[in-house]
Amino acid sequence: MSKIQITFPDGREQEYDQGITAMDIALDISEGLARNVLAARVNDVVVDASMPIQDDASLALLTWNDEDGKSTYWHSSAHLMAEALEALYPGVKLGIGPAIETGFYYDVDTGDRSISTDDFKAIEDKMLELARTKSVYTRKDVSKADAIAYFQDKGDEYKLELLEGLEDGEITFYEQGNFTDLCKGPHIPHTGSIKAIKLLKVAGAYWRGDESRPQLTRIYGVSFPKKKELDAYLELLEEAKKRDHRKLGAELELFMFSDKVGAGLPIWLPKGTAVRQRLEDFMKAEQLKRGYQPVITPHIAKKELYVTSGHYEKYGEDSFQPIQTPREGEEFFLKPMNCPHHCEIYGHRPKSYKELPIRIAEFGTVYRYEQSGELHGLTRVRGFTQDDAHIFCTPDQVKEEFLNVLDLTMHVVKKLGFDSFTAQISLRDPDNREKYIGSDENWEKAESAIIDACAESGMETVTAYGEAAFYGPKLDFMIRDALGRSWQLGTIQVDYNLPERFELEYIGADNEAHRPVMIHRAPFGSMERFVGVLIEHCAGKFPLWLTPEQYTILTISDKYEDYAKELKTTLDTLGLRGTIDDRAETIGRKIRDAEVKKIPYMLIVGESEAEARQISVRRQGDGDVGKMSPQEFADLIEQES
């Protein structure tokens, strides 16, 4: 028998018989490992652990600790759920059932019956029962004719439609227990490793995402090899619920919505405004240091502006419709973007190359018509303020300016306590070039500018095709919050196209007119979205430099009100902000209320404090810190900020 060379991820090489499977190799290493192997990556392709390997190959054994291992596990769980559904609901028709970021779903057509969360328990139980049979997931090559015959016989038109798009010879079925599905795999070895299952939600989803097609029932679930892991995950969901910025925003009186004002139009209450303005001040100061010039532009502009920019053609129908002047009938749009205004600023007089780069910054409020079903708290709204700026520079300044923006973005993200993020290079969809404006040449320049600058910064990036803006490629920052969830916040875009459409120029050293390059950037993205994410990240406990109230003075009784007032004046002078709670309530009550309001420090004053000119300090969530002077308290806050 001929031998093949297997290379492991650590670089180790070993010889095995041709046709050996990943599972055999795992068994060769250790039985414990073999038990945990879910799938294998052979030459960068994820395959069944039972697939024979015929040639020299690199091999990684995938377990629950690998992303690909998990998603294979969840995909297999989707098949298990489908098997359970077929058992419980005979005649159910199946759409698709993939793994998702966390868990899996299956789209099913249950005919006249409907499935609700009340049915989850029964489905979960059935799944567990089937899982315990340790049914093996078996791969089977099938001819197209046989596959069609199988699903025709079963009466599953969705699978038949999927088959239409497949070539004969590439069709495989997977079987486990009494269940057979059209699937290209891979799958885990057997159902026995699926030990803990929770179905999470049920929702309607159109077949193939097309609203003219039938609506299927999508059942979402998640599964784990250990009950403990499921419990931890459910706890995480609970924690996320507690941190929901919509809930905390209402409780802490940060922002509100009003039916009369309109959906998706956040109203910032005094405390929310206090947080937001501190963020804005921080950014403004940082930008001034870095050579940005603040500007202010109107909230509406003539349609003409957006015809020039291309936004009208692209989004005109999907914008708030124009408002008109009563006499002349001129059409004005609520501004959905700040860049066209900023282009006008750049173009208002001839520019010399000596002036570049010009960095124009504005906290610009924009209005976009988002579909009603999309609105969500502060993270998806119809009116929001971008920490926007546009850098106009020469082509050979692009890289340096881009790197400067990267540096600024890192700086602010880290300052806010987001330690982990990924950067996504968003490029054109190569198959759909008509969605974008501008020449291929401009696009290639802009795309390579981003790719080169990222490479030079040494930052890790992922590339996403089809995610670019219509006028240029982007670098999007996906910030990971305290619960490990990813949010798209800041963005940097390199744009060769708008300067062309606005005929922007500068006079170069050669005394000729040249086209500047434009960099769009917003490190926070939008203030609304950023504050929303920040609330969830810090669970409503803002860092001291941001929090609306750093302390509250709690009086033991009304006898100490004078001392409390005096104290507040002292703390004002020391640059701290806070309030006095002199309600006729017990100290226990005042402490509880301050705890619930997440005020970082409670300063308790009674007889002993008034006499000693001191305060008893209590840290939110931690309890008593001890007595100290106002100055010592100010130092403590200073230290912690």
Next chain:
RNA sequence: GCCAAUGUAGCUCAGGGGUAGAGCACUUCCAUGGUAAGGAAGGGGUCGGUGGUUCAAUUCCACUCAUUGGCUCCA
């Protein structure tokens, strides 16, 4: 925008063809308190909005608005 669910006091929620209830919050009074809810009394609702059925609608029906979960979208 599409599908589904939900909408009762500031908040969380109960109720149900004969115009409403709890806890918390709020107001007043009593208690002058020592590290997460002191006691008592009181005020507060066109039951999301509009229209319809009915002797009578908060309850049933239609439409509409909003919210939630998905789908599609996101300059």
